[in-house]
Amino acid sequence: MSAASIIFYIIAAFILGTGLLAVTTRKIFRASIWLLFSLIGIASLYFWMQLEFLAAVQIIVYVGGIVVLIIFSIFLTIKSGEEMPKPIFKRNIFAILAALSGLAYTARQISLYKFQAPENPAPFELKVSDIGRQMLSTTDHGYLLPFELISMLLLAAMIGCIVIALKQKEPVKTLQS
Amino acid sequence: MTGIPLTHILFLSTALFFIGAYGLFTRRNMITMLMSVELMLNSVNINFVAFNKYLYPDKLGGVFFSIFIITIAAAEAAVAIAIIINLYRSHHSIDVEDASEMKY
Numbered sequence: 074m075s076a077a078s079i080i081f082y083i084i085a086a087f088i089l090g091t092g093l094l095a096v097t098t099r100k101i102f103r104a105s106i107w108l109l110f111s112l113i114g115i116a117s118l119y120f121w122m123q124l125e126f127l128a129a130v131q132i133i134v135y136v137g138g139i140v141v142l143i144i145f146s147i148f149l150t151i152k153s154g155e156e157m158p159k160p161i162f163k164r165n166i167f168a169i170l171a172a173l174s175g176l177a178y179t180a181r182q183i184s185l186y187k188f189q190a191p192e193n194p195a196p197f198e199l200k201v202s203d204i205g206r207q208m209l210s211t212t213d214h215g216y217l218l219p220f221e222l223i224s225m226l227l228l229a230a231m232i233g234c235i236v237i238a239l240k241q242k243e244p245v246k247t248l249q250s
Numbered sequence: 251m252t253g254i255p256l257t258h259i260l261f262l263s264t265a266l267f268f269i270g271a272y273g274l275f276t277r278r279n280m281i282t283m284l285m286s287v288e289l290m291l292n293s294v295n296i297n298f299v300a301f302n303k304y305l306y307p308d309k310l311g312g313v314f315f316s317i318f319i320i321t322i323a324a325a326e327a328a329v330a331i332a333i334i335i336n337l338y339r340s341h342h343s344i345d346v347e348d349a350s351e352m353k354y
Contacts, residue, residue, distance in 0.1 A: 077254070085258075088262065092270070093269055096273030096277070096289070105281075105285065108285045111292075112292065115292050131320065134320050135323075142327060151279075188256050190304060204310065214310070216314050230328060234332040237329070238336060
């Protein structure tokens with residue numbers, strides 16, 4: 074067993090353990106911190122696969138953006154120190170059963186399927202210049218249209234967020250002293 | 251690097267996906283449900299990248315899909331949190347059981 078595979082199994086155990094804690098712990102603030110660790114583990118998995126650009130994007134967007142947003146909204150909405158109520162026993166049992174059966178089915182399908190790796194694979198390397206060039210090209214493997222669509226979607230989502238979360242104006246009450 | 255077969259990475263992402271699904275089934279708090287959805291989206295990203303790296307190393311399709319999924323996930327989380335904060339203002343609770351006006 075080489076060092077690389079040992080590192081992979083350590084990363085996998087870290088991701089799964091922190092992910093499981095993130096969905097089972099009953100204090101919501103701790104759940105968000107466990108989610109943070111799980112996302113960092115996924116970023117390190119990208120580093121392990123030598124996709125440095127994607128790992129950097131993962132850390133910037135998820136760890137720096139979404140988790141901070143979630144923590145802000147926790148502070149704005151509920152008391153973070155309180156414990157959440159336990160899930161109902163029956164619902165918990167059925168959720169565990171559903172997750173385990175889905176996991177068993179999918180794992181069996183994966184282990185039965187024969188993945189055809191290419192015969193003599195070209196070395197996979199991810200250059201940022203290639204990503205940039207393909208992102209803005211209109212030829213065969215170009216992604217200009219989805220790029221523009223995504224940017225429009227992001228703009229619309231941000232404006233929508235601001236409009237939704239705006240404070241509603243109180244109806245002006247006329248003081249009659 | 252070559253010691254790990256593709257199936258082990260797929261097992262990891264499957265397990266992560268169903269951990270997220272379990273959280274989505276049991277949690278009744280909207281923010282924690284949103285966290286579970288983020289876990290599921292991340293597991294799908296791992297799948298795309300692993301397929302790209304192991305099966306089609308000469309193309310970059312999986313990486314592009316992952317980048318687009320990350321962008322959409324960011325937009326989705328922002329919109330969801332805006333809705334949650336607005337719901338908290340009107341209902342003083344972010345439990346899904348308490349927001350049942352449009353249920354029937």
